[in-house]
Amino acid sequence: MLKLNGYSRAHMVETPDGLITLERDMKRAKPGTRMRFPQQSASLQTRWCSSALKIDVGRRALTNQSRFNGKRVLFITGERREESGNRARYNQFEPHACDRRNGRTARHVDAWRPVLEWSEEDVWAALERHRVVPPVPYRLQWQRSSCMACIFNSPRIWATIGHYFPEHAHKIAGYEERFGVTISRNRINVVDLGKTVKPFEITDEVALRQAMDTEYRLPVLVPEGQTWQLPAGAFSGEECGSV
Numbered sequence: 001m002l003k004l005n006g007y008s009r010a011h012m013v014e015t016p017d018g019l020i021t022l023e024r025d026m027k028r029a030k031p032g033t034r035m036r037f038p039q040q041s042a043s044l045q046t047r048w049c050s051s052a053l054k055i056d057v058g059r060r061a062l063t064n065q066s067r068f069n070g071k072r073v074l075f076i077t078g079e080r081r082e083e084s085g086n087r088a089r090y091n092q093f094e095p096h097a098c099d100r101r102n103g104r105t106a107r108h109v110d111a112w113r114p115v116l117e118w119s120e121e122d123v124w125a126a127l128e129r130h131r132v133v134p135p136v137p138y139r140l141q142w143q144r145s146s147c148m149a150c151i152f153n154s155p156r157i158w159a160t161i162g163h164y165f166p167e168h169a170h171k172i173a174g175y176e177e178r179f180g181v182t183i184s185r186n187r188i189n190v191v192d193l194g195k196t197v198k199p200f201e202i203t204d205e206v207a208l209r210q211a212m213d214t215e216y217r218l219p220v221l222v223p224e225g226q227t228w229q230l231p232a233g234a235f236s237g238e239e240c241g242s243v
């Protein structure tokens with residue numbers, strides 16, 4: 001985001017042999033400037049966070065590890081049609097963008113979206129059945145498990161961030177001022193956006209503490225003797241996540 005006549009950074013990828021660093025091809029790279037937040041759009045060029053933080057990293061992880069060459073690889077993701085008009089048109093199974101099954105590397109990569117047809121009810125029922133602890137964002141009443149400060153957050157989510165994580169909201173508003181471009185298309189900074197509505201009332205102290213921790217410290221499965229509980233954010237419909 002702070003790139004100013006500079007180059008994109010290297011990617012870091014976890015592998016069975018440890019963390020590897022994938023440098024940029026400096027012969028082909030051109031200097032560029034961002035100095036603004038990703039903008040709200042279905043286009044991945046404008047909403048560059050999804051590609052820069054996730055999609056490109058995933059692709060380079062596949063294309064830069066020889067252990068995938070000559071192998072059959074399944075790339076599994078969890079999009080659901082119900083989430084957006086864009087996702088409604090996805091295929092459930094198709095060759096991945098990094099597939100080279102007929103190429104020199106014979107890298108066969110398929111993309112599979114096993115929960116594409118699931119409803120939100122199906123998702124919570126599966127988590128309950130397997131006693132998986134609901135992810136922290138839903139416990140804080142977010143309706144999606146995405147970046148906390150997602151560019152698609154509703155005013156109510158910004159109000160909640162402003163109330164419980166004020167430094168976070170002010171830091172983002174500071175960048176908006178510095179860039180001269182807000183996240184909102186209505187040119188209102190995130191702190192002022194949040195002032196238009198009431199924040200959620202969060203009573204889950206454990207989830208609140210975890211939200212600002214850089215390490216995940218909660219159990220993944222509900223401990224024996226405790227009851228699985230539907231989180232407050234389930235079925236809330238509050239906008240906060242990618243399209």
Ligand code: SF4
Binds near residue numbers: 049
């Ligand atoms: S969750 Fe939101 S901010 Fe995060 S990468 Fe996706 S669109 Fe961007």
